[in-house]
Amino acid sequence: MKAFQLKNIGNAGIAEIPAPEIQEGQVLLKVRANALCRTDAKMWKMGHRDLILPRVLGHEFCGTLASDEKLYVAWPGNACGKCDFCRKGYENLCDQMEIVGFHKDGGLAEYAAVPEKNLLPVPDNLPDKLACMAEPLACTINALTMANVRKDEKVLIFGAGPVGLMMALAIQVRNAEPTVCEINPSKIQMSRNFQRKTGITVTEKVPQGKWNTVINAAPALETFTDGVKNLISGGSFCIFSGFTKNCPQPSMAKEMVNALNEIHYRQLRISSAYGCTRQQIRLALKILENQADILSLLIEKTITIEEIPQILPKIWAGQALKYIVKPI
Ligand SMILES: [Zn+2]
Ligand SMILES: [Zn+2]
Missing domain, CATH: 3.90.180.10 (Medium-chain alcohol dehydrogenases, catalytic domain)
Incomplete structure (x- = not known):
C-alpha cells in the first residue's frame, strides 16, 4: 500500500x-x-x-x-x-x-x-x-476540562492556527467568551471567514484585560509570561502547546521569575493538557456534527x-x- x-x-x-x-x-x-x-x-x-x-x-x-x-x-x-x-x-x-x-x-x-x-x-x-x-478538537476539550473553563468566563487563547480556532469554538459552545491573540497578521487574515461566522475576535496585540483563563496554542515562552500578567487573581494558565526549547532572549529568565512570583502572590493556577480520551472524542464528534458549517471553514x-x-x-x-x- x-x-x-x-x-x-x-x-x-x-x-x-x-x-x-x-x-x-x-x-x-x-x-x-x-x-x-x-x-x-x-x-x-x-x-x-x-x-x-x-x-x-x-x-x-x-x-x-x-x-x-x-x-x-x-x-x-x-x-x-x-x-x-x-x-x-x-x-x-x-x-x-x-x-x-x-x-x-x-x-x-x-x-x-x-x-x-x-x-x-x-x-x-x-x-x-x-x-x-475529532482528535485535535478533543485535545482542546481536554484543555478546557483541565483548566475548568466555566460558563460566562473570559478565555484568552494564544495562537490562531487551526487548533487555536477549534479551541475558541469549543469555548463558545460552553457559553464562555473566547478571544484569540495572534502575532502573525497573515494568520489573522487566514481566519477571517471563521471570525465573521462565529463573531470570535482574533487580535494581533495582547489584549490587556483580566482573563479567567489563558491557554497557549502556540509554542513561544512569551505566551506564558504575557498570559500570566493578564490573568485575574486566582485565574488559571493552561499549557496546551509545548514550549520552544531555545530561549529567545536572556531577559526571559527574569520574565519567568516574575511570572512565577506573580503566580504565587496572586494565587494563580497552572494546568496542562496533552492528548485526549475516547470520551472527549465522542464529545468532539457531537460538536463537529452541530457546528459542521463553521468547522468546514x-x-x-x-x-x-x-x-x-x-x-x-x-x-x-x-x-x-x-x-x-x-x-x-
Ligand atoms: Zn494533531
Ligand atoms: Zn493504563
Missing part, C-alpha cells in the same frame, strides 16, 4: 509498504481521511519525544471497516485499561501509552491497524473530511498522499489551515 513515511528526521516521503498485519484485538481500517497536524511537521523537522522511527505518520484520521462499511474515528492512543490513570478516566496518561502515528504506524496510508476498542462511530451525516478533525484543501511532501513545509511555517489527506 501507499504510505507517507518518516524514515529519519528531515527525511520523509511516499513509500510502498505492505498493509499492516493485524494483532490480537486490532482491526484493519481503510483510511478515508487524515488531517495533517503541525505535530506531523514538527516530527519531520525536529522529531518528538514520543516518536519511534521509521514511522508512517498521521494521528487524526477516520476510516471504514471492511465488515460494515461504516465510518469510525480512531482514538490514536492505546492504553492498558487497568492502571489507576485508565480507571480514573485519564487514559491519555497511561504509563503504557502508545500513540498511533508516534509509537505505531498511523493514518497517512491506505490502511491502518488500530485496536478495535478505540473505534468511535461517526454520526451518519458527518463527512469523513470533518470527522478526522478551517479546511484549507483536500489532497492526496503524493501531495504531502510539498505541503508539510507550509504547515511547519504556520501558513495553512487544515489540509485533509484522502489516501484512496
Whole structure:
C-alpha cells in the first residue's frame, strides 16, 4: 500500500509498504481521511519525544471497516485499561501509552491497524473530511476540562492556527467568551471567514484585560509570561502547546521569575493538557456534527498522499489551515 513515511528526521516521503498485519484485538481500517497536524511537521523537522522511527505518520484520521462499511474515528492512543490513570478516566496518561502515528504506524496510508476498542462511530451525516478533525478538537476539550473553563468566563487563547480556532469554538459552545491573540497578521487574515461566522475576535496585540483563563496554542515562552500578567487573581494558565526549547532572549529568565512570583502572590493556577480520551472524542464528534458549517471553514484543501511532501513545509511555517489527506 501507499504510505507517507518518516524514515529519519528531515527525511520523509511516499513509500510502498505492505498493509499492516493485524494483532490480537486490532482491526484493519481503510483510511478515508487524515488531517495533517503541525505535530506531523514538527516530527519531520525536529522529531518528538514520543516518536519511534521509521514511522508512517498521521494521528487524526477516520476510516471504514471492511465488515460494515461504516465510518469510525480512531482514538490514536492505546492504553492498558487497568492502571489507576485508565480507571480514573485519564487514559491519555497511561504509563503504557502508545500513540498511533508516534509509537505505531498511523493514518497517512491506505490502511491502518488500530485496536478495535478505540473505534468511535461517526454520526451518519458527518463527512469523513470533518470527522478526522475529532482528535485535535478533543485535545482542546481536554484543555478546557483541565483548566475548568466555566460558563460566562473570559478565555484568552494564544495562537490562531487551526487548533487555536477549534479551541475558541469549543469555548463558545460552553457559553464562555473566547478571544484569540495572534502575532502573525497573515494568520489573522487566514481566519477571517471563521471570525465573521462565529463573531470570535482574533487580535494581533495582547489584549490587556483580566482573563479567567489563558491557554497557549502556540509554542513561544512569551505566551506564558504575557498570559500570566493578564490573568485575574486566582485565574488559571493552561499549557496546551509545548514550549520552544531555545530561549529567545536572556531577559526571559527574569520574565519567568516574575511570572512565577506573580503566580504565587496572586494565587494563580497552572494546568496542562496533552492528548485526549475516547470520551472527549465522542464529545468532539457531537460538536463537529452541530457546528459542521463553521468547522468546514478551517479546511484549507483536500489532497492526496503524493501531495504531502510539498505541503508539510507550509504547515511547519504556520501558513495553512487544515489540509485533509484522502489516501484512496
Ligand atoms: Zn494533531
Ligand atoms: Zn493504563
